[in-house]
Amino acid sequence: MPRHCFALLRRLVMAAAFVSAGCSAVVAPSQSRMSPLAREAQVAERLEAARNSPPALRAMLTAFPKGGDLHMHLFGAVYAETFLREAAEDNLCADPVKLLLLPNIGTTKSIPPKPVCAEGTVPVANSFTNQKLYDGLIDSFSMRAFVPSAGVSGHDQFFATFARFGGVNKQHLPEWLDEVATRAAAQNEQYLEVMHTPDVAPIAKLASGASLDPANPEPFYQYLLAHGIRTLAQQATEEMQAAMVARRAREQCETPQPQPACKVQIHVLYQVLRALPLPTVFAQSVAAFEMGTAEANDPNYVGLNYVQPEDTFASMSQYSAEMHLLQFLQSKYKDKSQHARLTLHAGELTLGLVPPEGLRFHIREAVEVAGAERIGHGDDIAYETDAAALLHEMAAKHISVEINLSSNDGILGVRGADHPLALYRAAGVPFHLSTDDEGVSRIDLTNEYVRAVTDQHLDYRALKQSARASLEHSFLHGESLWSAPDAFTTARSGCALPLRGRDTPGATCKTLFQTSEKARHQWELERRLAAFEEAALAK
Numbered sequence: 001m002p003r004h005c006f007a008l009l010r011r012l013v014m015a016a017a018f019v020s021a022g023c024s025a026v027v028a029p030s031q032s033r034m035s036p037l038a039r040e041a042q043v044a045e046r047l048e049a050a051r052n053s054p055p056a057l058r059a060m061l062t063a064f065p066k067g068g069d070l071h072m073h074l075f076g077a078v079y080a081e082t083f084l085r086e087a088a089e090d091n092l093c094a095d096p097v098k099l100l101l102l103p104n105i106g107t108t109k110s111i112p113p114k115p116v117c118a119e120g121t122v123p124v125a126n127s128f129t130n131q132k133l134y135d136g137l138i139d140s141f142s143m144r145a146f147v148p149s150a151g152v153s154g155h156d157q158f159f160a161t162f163a164r165f166g167g168v169n170k171q172h173l174p175e176w177l178d179e180v181a182t183r184a185a186a187q188n189e190q191y192l193e194v195m196h197t198p199d200v201a202p203i204a205k206l207a208s209g210a211s212l213d214p215a216n217p218e219p220f221y222q223y224l225l226a227h228g229i230r231t232l233a234q235q236a237t238e239e240m241q242a243a244m245v246a247r248r249a250r251e252q253c254e255t256p257q258p259q260p261a262c263k264v265q266i267h268v269l270y271q272v273l274r275a276l277p278l279p280t281v282f283a284q285s286v287a288a289f290e291m292g293t294a295e296a297n298d299p300n301y302v303g304l305n306y307v308q309p310e311d312t313f314a315s316m317s318q319y320s321a322e323m324h325l326l327q328f329l330q331s332k333y334k335d336k337s338q339h340a341r342l343t344l345h346a347g348e349l350t351l352g353l354v355p356p357e358g359l360r361f362h363i364r365e366a367v368e369v370a371g372a373e374r375i376g377h378g379d380d381i382a383y384e385t386d387a388a389a390l391l392h393e394m395a396a397k398h399i400s401v402e403i404n405l406s407s408n409d410g411i412l413g414v415r416g417a418d419h420p421l422a423l424y425r426a427a428g429v430p431f432h433l434s435t436d437d438e439g440v441s442r443i444d445l446t447n448e449y450v451r452a453v454t455d456q457h458l459d460y461r462a463l464k465q466s467a468r469a470s471l472e473h474s475f476l477h478g479e480s481l482w483s484a485p486d487a488f489t490t491a492r493s494g495c496a497l498p499l500r501g502r503d504t505p506g507a508t509c510k511t512l513f514q515t516s517e518k519a520r521h522q523w524e525l526e527r528r529l530a531a532f533e534e535a536a537l538a539k
Contacts (some may be wrong), residue, residue, distance in 0.1 A: 039534070039537065040460070046060065047453070047460045057450045057453055060536070061449045062186075062446050063532060065531075066433075066446075066449065067189070067190060067469075068432075068471055070374065071195075072193065072436065072438070073436065076439055080144075084124060086168050091107055092168070095121050096120075096122060096136070099164065101164065105117065140161070141440070142441070142442055143440060144442050155311075158410055173240075174244075177244065181261035181264040190263070190471075190525065190528075191264065191267075191470075192266045196240070196268050197271040197307075198232075198239065198270070199235075200276070200280070203283045206232065207280045208280075209227065210279075212278060217328050221282075233290040236270075237300075237301065240298070240300045267302045269303045269304055270291060270304040272305065274314075274315055276314070281325075286329065288303075288304035289329050289340045291340065292304075303343060304340050304342060305344060310348050310349050323365040324370075341373055341475045342370060343375070346362045346366035346376065347384070349379060350380060359380040359383035360383060360384055361385065362380065363375055364384055367390070373399060374399065374473055378424070379412055379420060381423060381424070391429055392427060394427070398430060400430040400473040403431050403433050404434055404436035405433070405448050406441045406447065410441055421452075431469060432466050432467075433466045467529075468525065471522050472485065478517050478518045479519060480516075480518055481518070481523055491523075495519075501531025501534050509523055
């Protein structure tokens, strides 16, 4: 590596460490007189100098303030190593051939008890002294070391992982929340919107008690209300509330020595399984809308999303019906003072995965029929009927797209110039980078920012746009800090933006913050951006 690259890398590492530690840079007199635009331009030059060196980019962008990650499946965000440790604690067994977790058939009377495993299986704890088994399970639970082969694609491997580690007890929910928050804090993130599926079994049982006519869902909707859907929603609410309390206890948030993760706020999206029978999908959706009402009194659940592969027979065959059922629920809950908001996986497809006609309507129906405020993935936008008009509509309505570069590559093979991010940007559609399933993909959000620079040719200003858009399009409560959507130039009247990393909000801003957690996070992002730039330019 040339000498100037070593000097650049050293400077970036020092700056990154400084900001990650929560410090403001010691600003030289020349910097204190520098305008924010001039400071931004100089940091942009630093990024351009590091563009062709992913390690230098990583060193620089780890501390870059990223705002939030709005597309994260909680179960898929946890790393396989965590699941193995928890599976051992749960006395689970492992199949060393199929490389998946299984329940034990009993436990010994020893203290502590140990699992009794069926013939051909072994205690998960054995993997800690058997490196071959340990590596096999890690690879089975993730995309690590995966190479496509005849009949097994990245798509197949990715979605197969969840069933393999799915036996871990959900009592570990607080640990999973802590893990993602801790990782986010280490990368200067403020906010996570994680997707989580409450227990489906009782909802499926309830849904089986009556018939659903997709053309007239009102009777089935009333049946659900009359037979306990609100009770099931309340149970899910209480489970998440308890998990959030336990997570903060793990992080010592109410002690004199809180962990950095305490500063990361987490909200939850109800993760609806779209490939189940249509009555169960609808019942899950009703529960999600109920959990978002003011009557539910739950600040944790802020919206819902539909998940599972879009290319399955069930997903493809009932997609339009699901969008119209969501339209029905939007009309039912639109007058609520608080309600669940909608972001949808749509267009996570590519040519060849499904017939061409299957690529022509998913994003449009999510936007125009279901009323989604955000689109997840959106890979097949170029194949949509009248794609140019749809892009214009998304830009005009400020419907953002959640960009998941690594998972789009690993699942669909969509990467580089084949990725539609440039198309969205050219049309003025707001975007924000996200991780999707960072545990399965073996990545983090910083990796996605690095890929955005190296693979998608984003510059420093575009990275700032992504970070700002992540909070602008989040489902954080309250009004935006910004006077116009997606125009990150002018704050609401009277609330002065921070110009330096050490600035504090004025009285007008504090008044706004009392009614808007979104504005509070947005102001803090601007302060962190100023601090990052000061540190990056510090000698």
